[in-house]
Amino acid sequence: MKVVMITGSAGGIGKAAAERFLTSKQWKVVLCDVNESMLFSTAEEFGNKYGSENVIAAVMDVSNRGSVDKAVEQALKEFGQIDCLINNAGITRDGLMIRMKEEDFDRVININLKGVFNCTQGVLKHMFSRQTGSIINTSSVVALYGNVGQSNYVATKAAVIGLTKTWSKEFGKRGIRVNAVAPGFIMTEMVKTVPEKIMAPLKEKTPLDRFGEPSDVANAYYFLASDEAAYITGHVLSVDGGLIF
Ligand SMILES: NC(=O)c1ccc[n+]([C@@H]2O[C@H](COP(=O)([O-])OP(=O)(O)OC[C@H]3O[C@@H](n4cnc5c(N)ncnc54)[C@H](O)[C@@H]3O)[C@@H](O)[C@H]2O)c1
Numbered sequence: 161m162k163v164v165m166i167t168g169s170a171g172g173i174g175k176a177a178a179e180r181f182l183t184s185k186q187w188k189v190v191l192c193d194v195n196e197s198m199l200f201s202t203a204e205e206f207g208n209k210y211g212s213e214n215v216i217a218a219v220m221d222v223s224n225r226g227s228v229d230k231a232v233e234q235a236l237k238e239f240g241q242i243d244c245l246i247n248n249a250g251i252t253r254d255g256l257m258i259r260m261k262e263e264d265f266d267r268v269i270n271i272n273l274k275g276v277f278n279c280t281q282g283v284l285k286h287m288f289s290r291q292t293g294s295i296i297n298t299s300s301v302v303a304l305y306g307n308v309g310q311s312n313y314v315a316t317k318a319a320v321i322g323l324t325k326t327w328s329k330e331f332g333k334r335g336i337r338v339n340a341v342a343p344g345f346i347m348t349e350m351v352k353t354v355p356e357k358i359m360a361p362l363k364e365k366t367p368l369d370r371f372g373e374p375s376d377v378a379n380a381y382y383f384l385a386s387d388e389a390a391y392i393t394g395h396v397l398s399v400d401g402g403l404i405f
Contacts, residue, residue: 168249344400
């Protein structure tokens, strides 16, 4: 059995991803999230469904290095190895540039970008020592096109593409693959608050004529983590129904 550590997996895409790995019966899952109540209820749900020996819950704030290191330590103590890290946790704090608050800019950078740095560095020594592993970062369709009102978020999601390409070069000879997934608009809490007048035209521009489901992204994570993707690194896989802004 391999072990995947998924940040932000108490809900949304991360939770769907955890379930995708667990249903394969080839992976154990370390659920990581800052929302303790959601985290423990997801862990209990999956423990009941897929066996409590296959799931652990690690409370983790990706923006806090101490908390990340503690979660990695817990995962290694309980499961002995980490084969894949999915840097999925992310937030939005939208606002037009003219009035974006500095604290909203900093918060999004600290979670979406510094969090990816923290978690990757947290597992890296372990992966280097085993000369194998895979890291999957979560970008976004908006990193490729830009989006009004999301300067902070788009900056982090574009940066994550830069990290993916840089790390694929830096870690490749150590047997570690690094890829990114760039989801389009996926029906989770993150987009449920976006007004209909913004969502409707986006659906119009989506050739596959629907918004994405968390499982659509989960399947892409699963593929990139699997041995079927053994010769793929430094890639950004769009999962967006063909959406063009
Ligand atoms: N939903 C979309 O349309 C969409 C599109 C493109 C990219 N994404 C990206 O996909 C990822 C998952 O998004 P989602 O839609 O499932 O969001 P979500 O809000 O439904 O879930 C995010 C999870 O991350 C957790 N989280 C937040 N801050 C954290 C922190 N500091 N430390 C640890 N966990 C934290 C939350 O508690 C939550 O469980 C994010 O990186 C997001 O930017 C989402």
